[in-house]
Amino acid sequence: MEKKFRRPATKGSASFTGQPLRKSKPKSALEFIFGKHAVLEAVERRPDVVRELYVSADFTDGAYLERLLKTGLSPRPLNPKNPPRGISANAPHQGVVAGIMPERLMVPYADFITTFTPDAHTALLLLGEVQDPHNVGAVIRSAAAFGFAGVLIPPHNQAPVTGTVVKVSAGMAFRIPLVAIGNVNTTMRDLKDRGFWMYGLEGEGNASTTTEKFTHPTVFLLGNEGEGLREKTKELCDGLISIPIHPRCESLNAAAAAAIVMATWSAQHPKALSRR
Numbered sequence: 475m476e477k478k479f480r481r482p483a484t485k486g487s488a489s490f491t492g493q494p495l496r497k498s499k500p501k502s503a504l505e506f507i508f509g510k511h512a513v514l515e516a517v518e519r520r521p522d523v524v525r526e527l528y529v530s531a532d533f534t535d536g537a538y539l540e541r542l543l544k545t546g547l548s549p550r551p552l553n554p555k556n557p558p559r560g561i562s563a564n565a566p567h568q569g570v571v572a573g574i575m576p577e578r579l580m581v582p583y584a585d586f587i588t589t590f591t592p593d594a595h596t597a598l599l600l601l602g603e604v605q606d607p608h609n610v611g612a613v614i615r616s617a618a619a620f621g622f623a624g625v626l627i628p629p630h631n632q633a634p635v636t637g638t639v640v641k642v643s644a645g646m647a648f649r650i651p652l653v654a655i656g657n658v659n660t661t662m663r664d665l666k667d668r669g670f671w672m673y674g675l676e677g678e679g680n681a682s683t684t685t686e687k688f689t690h691p692t693v694f695l696l697g698n699e700g701e702g703l704r705e706k707t708k709e710l711c712d713g714l715i716s717i718p719i720h721p722r723c724e725s726l727n728a729a730a731a732a733a734i735v736m737a738t739w740s741a742q743h744p745k746a747l748s749r750r
Contacts, residue, residue, distance in 0.1 A: 611642025
């Protein structure tokens, strides 16, 4: 399909230095997640991020507990009336809580980008100042569901990966690469040089989910909930993609819009749903 817009020129490849992960974090840096599903996802998918386990005295699921113990951690007693920091006494914890190090979930971009060779069935989601942790968790879940290769997350003006993000992602934060980038625009330039096509999510876009054909390795950019994408970021996009909606509705929630766009891409690339 002939494109309706031109690709802005780049001035050459950008260089990257990985963001080093700290070898140890103080106890105060732990984020706590709860519920049998979320805790088991953490333990079995990313045991390296789990630092503490809490189990209630009346927990009776022996098979489940055996799987938790494979981390080598000794569970501490869970006091339902005084659970770990940040968890309400009324939370549906189901008798299990885990303390995790969210920063350990992040993969430096310089390491991530060397792990695969992109093709037309490769897509990434790049966040640009998405500040609601519930939106971040929701789009991580959608990216995992629709076969995306990773979610790229900048350090500035962006909701970080926290316990809330992990919980809202329904455990998908442990299954899809979460990639730490240094700068949105610099990352875009590097990905363009690697053959990726850039689409910014924009209500008044010049491309539509109903007609656009995604024939290149693709990156979708999701901007701030209120302000959208920055102007310089828009200028780097190959297209601004919009979703046709009824005139009685002015806009969609950022996470809902991202899910629709990702589902549209995935429908054209069913091969992505079978990749590991």
